[in-house]
Amino acid sequence: MKKILKARVLNNRALTGGYSRIRLHVPGFSDAAAPGQFVMVRVTKAQDPLLPRPFSLMDARDGEVELLVKAVGFGSRLLTDLADGVELPLLGPLGSAFPEASRALLVAGGYGMAPLHFYTRRRGDRNGIHLLYGARTDGDLLLKDEWGRLLPPAQIHYASEDGSRGFHGLVTGALEEFLQRDPKGWTLMACGPMPMLKAVHHLAERFSLPCHVSVDEPMACGYGVCLGCVVPTHDGYKRSCQDGPVFDSRDLRWEAL
């Protein structure tokens, strides 16, 4: 039987750009949790806000879970304000994961970085991994120290919209440049805003590369019953919580997204 777990805040650390990194102790959390999967977290024990929030796992091991949260609304602000020691209900891990690939090209936009961080950390041999990571400014590019420990500098490619770090422009511009130099053998794994995912998909098509995207749709239940989080696919609407959040990008009907 699955059950709602109790997550206790071990450490809630504010990062730059309104982000927080929240480390939770979750006794009973499955060791089988895989990069790309997510958890539903209640932000309060009261009835308002009513619904739990979905977060991709940024890390999960030894009964601990790490999330990257941006304070965008009332609910997420309650989370970023959480004091250490507070307990919240948590359900997960849920949904689909990114596949294994010997040459993985990770494309991250904003806090879409979280599951790709887990993907990289989970991998023993990181030689075949390159990260393209874009955000608005240098300050919005998070955990650069940690990325520097996970991957050698030659495998990390930052992009910033204001040009304050790395490629000047969107991460998809950096991706295009990258693929023009080194187009062969990659599997693309992308997480970020929908317009970014769409551009990544089109580049994958252009270079005939497999591509997996993690979508971030509004969700009520997270376990498949509300049908609120559907995305259009060539086989009708699919639930991003159960059939996703990681989809083969060729399965999605991008013209309808």
Added chain:
Amino acid sequence: MTDLSVKLRGLTLKNPILTASGCCGYGLEFKEFFPLERLGGIVCKGLSLKPRNGNPPPRICETPAGMLNSIGLQNVGVEKFIAEYLPELEREKVLVAANLFGECEDDYVELARRCESEPGIAAIEMNLSCPNVKKGGIQFGGDADTIHALTSRVRQVFTRSLWVKLSPNVASIIPLAQAAQKAGADALTCINTLRGMAIDVETGMAKLHTTYGGLSGPAIKPVALRFVHETAQNTDIPVIGCGGIARAIDVVEFLLAGATAVQVGTILFQNPAAPVELIEGLERHLAERNIPAARDLIGKVKTHA
């Protein structure tokens, strides 16, 4: 031993907690969280003759102590439900009610006839109140004569428990409830969602693709409770209360207001194990007060003068 069982005329529920249509899929997702046979019953997602895709996203948004949805009656169709889901539900030994909606009177009759031939379907619930689809039942739900005509026809082909789910988006529910009773309904489900709207102030966009959606969750509980009371006061058949139930004391309130059973919906999204917690909470509430049976609460609200 506290007796939680309640009777909807000829149909006995082992306890008054049902899962509400549209909030529990076809029930099987809950198998992972608790044995389905714990439930008073499952009211499966609204079924139509043919499968339906539902509305384009965005389909949901959160609101104070509640949420708006506009799913648009996405469903697998009655045949697939009967072939693929019903047998598994029967194995789980849970009472199944099929929520049905059609685009015309004949659809409802056809659906009811199909369910009649499946003994595993203990009850049908006629959805005359989906606010999100123009042809999703609501066109039948606002007028007493239409409800009477439609319910009468369905009554002729369905011999087991027949429930009619009513809309709160009406001037008065009383004539509608009475029309359903007169046409032979066994129970009245009160209420479906309230029509509402939300706007993203940054983009100026309506948050739902369909602009308007159905409001549910604790925010609507007092409204639902009033509809249940009003309906129970003005009809002689059981009322099934629905709207914003989140805690065991909410169940008690609905029973006191006149509901014989309740349906829980939106709270399932927050906590899939909520029905079991409500059943256990209700049992505790009764035991602590030496009330021998849940049915002893039904309609026992006291009003001022």
